[in-house]
Amino acid sequence: MIQNALVVGGGAAGTAAAILLARAGVAVDLVETTPEIGTSGSGITLQGNALRVLRDLGVLDDVLAHGYAFDEVGLRTPDGGVVAVIPDARTGGDDLPATVGMPRGDMARLLAERAAQVGVEVRTGTRVESVTAAGEVACSDGTRAVHDLVIGADGLNSGVRAQIGIDIRPEPVGMGIWRVFTTRPSSITRTDLTYGGAAYIAGWCPTGEDSLYAYLVEDAADRTGLSPGEQLATMQGLADHYGGPWAEIRERMTDPSRVNYTWFTHHLVDGPWHRGRVVLAGDAAHSCPPTLAQGAAMALEDAWVLVEELTGHDDLDTALTTYTARRRERAGAVVADSVQLARWLLDHEPPPQAGGAADVPGLMARTSALLAQRP
Ligand SMILES: Cc1cc2nc3c(=O)[nH]c(=O)nc-3n(C[C@H](O)[C@H](O)[C@H](O)COP(=O)(O)OP(=O)(O)OC[C@H]3O[C@@H](n4cnc5c(N)ncnc54)[C@H](O)[C@@H]3O)c2cc1C
Incomplete structure (x- = not known):
């Protein structure tokens, strides 16, 4: 040893x-x-x-x-309608939550x-x-x-x-993700995902009583030239295409320093x-x-x-x-x-x-x- x-x-x-x-x-x-x-x-x-x-x-x-902690995931259409709520697998065993953000x-x-x-x-x-x-x-x-x-x-x-x-x-996969960390609207109590619309994936995950992160996945693009303010505006523009709780999340996207863009590899x-x-x-x-x-x-x-x-x-x-x-x-x-x-x-x-x-x-x-x- x-x-x-x-x-x-x-x-x-x-x-x-x-x-x-x-x-x-x-x-x-x-x-x-x-x-x-x-x-x-x-x-x-x-x-x-x-x-x-x-x-x-x-x-x-x-x-x-x-x-x-939460135990289910929601699926939504781009306009915000809930299509399904699916119990999440408890992969750590029944004595642990399925997911913690x-x-x-x-x-x-x-x-x-x-x-x-x-x-x-x-x-x-x-x-x-x-x-x-x-x-x-x-x-x-x-x-x-x-x-x-x-x-x-x-x-x-x-x-x-x-x-x-x-x-x-x-190696790049061909996708880039916008992420924002902000305050949690009280209606958001689990991860919800939308596949499709203006982005490949739009979703969020509650991370605490007063916080969440939300994300939008697009084709990988060169975003290196954007100022923090321009990054925020770009993510806001993409979020505008989504309904339901996105409207409230969009309002809470105010701090450019909490917006991040990165490629998938x-x-x-x-x-x-x-x-x-x-x-x-x-x-x-x-x-x-x-x-x-x-x-x-x-x-x-x-x-x-x-x-x-x-x-x-x-x-x-x-x-x-x-x-x-x-x-x-x-x-x-x-x-x-x-x-x-x-x-x-x-x-x-x-x-x-x-x-x-x-x-x-x-x-x-x-x-x-x-x-x-x-x-
Ligand atoms: C957009 C995105 C979203 C993700 N979301 C999730 C998620 O929701 N759930 C999940 O499970 N995973 C997620 N992941 C993956 C997850 O972030 C990583 O797999 C995980 O953080 C890897 O941990 P690590 O310790 O291997 O590396 P890192 O977290 O990268 O840690 C490496 C550390 O090494 C330090 N370091 C580097 N070089 C040196 C050096 N020479 N000397 C000393 N220190 C050095 C760095 O500063 C860094 O702190 C996501 C990834 C991405 C890109």
């Missing part, structure tokens, strides 16, 4: 792995580039399989206190606080500059050290991934997720468009399985090889299903009853059945 580890990145994958390793008696350092964890971001949808890991990390009560910053802060509580040395405002497969790490604060294990949980554009020679880059590292003493977790290893809202859930599950394998094997290479074997199939299925949903939307693929292949309920049911199994 390893004695010490360095975790690169203070997102869901990094903090979760750090907490679990520290609890197993490993001396853990976590290095995060940003000066403070939990100060940015919009909202996040956490499904049962994510909540199951968060419970094991010891933060579930705080997550429930800071978030907004919460502000991203709160989730990140809770995990970072828990990490510090269990003895993780958290160094923010510090960048990992170089990593070798032998576990040698150089940081921007001048520290150089060799670690028994380095976990590259440094996100989508992982520098650790590149430095250990895993040559893959996230996908990738999956094929082959082992480690080289020597360095292993990848979370978005560093795989990414998917959030059409199933599973990226952070997969990151949390990665951490869970990784530490289970590390504590279950004395030999590091065996532990890391088994970790990849357990994770690649499940995370790969989620990536493939998330991309499939996006492609059906991009291609305007009709449902089976209209002669097409877009069996969205079938895909959702298959994914939920998979996620309900313990990873």
Whole structure:
């Protein structure tokens, strides 16, 4: 069993792995580039399989206190009419809500606080500059050290991934998403989705008694030249095409700093997720468009399985090889299903009853059945 580890990145994958390793008696350092964890971001949808890991990390009560739990999803037409209300699968088990929405910053802060509580040395405002497969790490604060294990949980554009020679880059899916974080109209008590209209997907997720995030998914466009005010106006313009509660959400979209635009990507590292003493977790290893809202859930599950394998094997290479074997199939299925949903939307693929292949309920049911199994 390893004695010490360095975790690169203070997102869901990094903090979760750090907490679990520290609890197993490993001396853990976590290095995060940003000066403070939990100060940015919009909202996040956490499904049962994510909540199951968060419970094991010891933060579930705080997550429930800071978030907004619900057990069904609504489907609407662009004019706001409710077409169906479907019970959401409780993929974490019957004793957990199907879904919790919460502000991203709160989730990140809770995990970072828990990490510090269990003895993780958290160094923010510090960048990992170089990593070798032998576990040698150089940081921007001048520290150089060799670690028994380095976990590259440094996100989508992982520098650790590149430095250990895993040559893959996230690829655009062809969609871009506008997100706004604002106050919650009291009528909104669950996620509702509209497929179609002026956007591919229009939806929202309550994230607390007084907050929600709403989103509109369009063809990927170059929005880099827009000022914050122009970004707000663009999202407002798209929201104008939707009825029902969108009118109220639209009125509450007033702060340009709470509007965000980003592209959907996908990738999956094929082959082992480690080289020597360095292993990848979370978005560093795989990414998917959030059409199933599973990226952070997969990151949390990665951490869970990784530490289970590390504590279950004395030999590091065996532990890391088994970790990849357990994770690649499940995370790969989620990536493939998330991309499939996006492609059906991009291609305007009709449902089976209209002669097409877009069996969205079938895909959702298959994914939920998979996620309900313990990873
Ligand atoms: C539009 C959108 C919506 C989404 N919605 C959902 C959702 O509702 N539910 C869900 O489950 N998932 C969702 N996801 C996916 C989810 O956000 C990610 O999968 C998840 O955040 C990945 O966590 P991570 O810890 O792997 O990476 P990150 O959260 O990216 O964390 C990586 C951390 O590493 C740090 N870092 C990077 N390089 C270095 C370095 N050299 N040294 C030190 N630190 C470094 C970064 O600052 C960052 O804090 C969404 C994704 C997108 C794009």
